[in-house]
Amino acid sequence: MWLLDWQELLSAEQLAEGGSGERELAERVLADPVGRHPWTCVDWAMTLVTCSQCGAEPTAGPWDCVRCAMTDSTRWQWNHTAPRSAITPAEHALRAARAALRAPHRRRSPVVDAWRLLLPFLVAGHGATSTDVSRLRAQVIAGAYTDLAACGSAAELTGFVELPWRRTTPTGDHHPQPHQPRPRRQLEATPPKTPEPTPTPDPV
Numbered sequence: 001m002w003l004l005d006w007q008e009l010l011s012a013e014q015l016a017e018g019g020s021g022e023r024e025l026a027e028r029v030l031a032d033p034v035g036r037h038p039w040t041c042v043d044w045a046m047t048l049v050t051c052s053q054c055g056a057e058p059t060a061g062p063w064d065c066v067r068c069a070m071t072d073s074t075r076w077q078w079n080h081t082a083p084r085s086a087i088t089p090a091e092h093a094l095r096a097a098r099a100a101l102r103a104p105h106r107r108r109s110p111v112v113d114a115w116r117l118l119l120p121f122l123v124a125g126h127g128a129t130s131t132d133v134s135r136l137r138a139q140v141i142a143g144a145y146t147d148l149a150a151c152g153s154a155a156e157l158t159g160f161v162e163l164p165w166r167r168t169t170p171t172g173d174h175h176p177q178p179h180q181p182r183p184r185r186q187l188e189a190t191p192p193k194t195p196e197p198t199p200t201p202d203p204v
């Protein structure tokens, strides 16, 4: 997805892959105003240059590299300044997942683990709401990563059993219970109660 868009840009610029012209194009893409190029091309351009401060891939250097932090911040400005049609909520989730996994040391481990669990389904075209991601992080913190990793569908993963401290009785009273993940066969036999939710942007 990223590479195909980049190859299209290369072709439009009449440049070949791997040449010095490609690197110059990457630098130009990163220097251009936010939103001028597809987000996929901006992300791909980052893999072709190095951070002028730390020498790593921009946004993926040590956590205290100021220039990496600035580049990362600029990347997410894209969501606010580019036309709404330029990136879908599902694409935003995919972008956030990829960014987290390329620089896991710059994020908290539950955040990285949640994106790692979601990424295969995002690549397959399933969106994820910010609520889905938050719930998944909470499950990871609660120690359910191994059970979550066994989920075979996005619906199963994002519909994983509620945490005990979030359970309430029908009257709304708090009703703590030990964490007991449902058996997989029960999860698989239970159809989703609601249609696939409409993805919404997930703040990074």
Ligand SMILES: [Zn+2]
Binding pocket: 051, 052, 053, 054, 055, 056, 058, 059, 060, 061, 062, 065, 066, 067, 068, 069
């Ligand atoms: Zn850096």
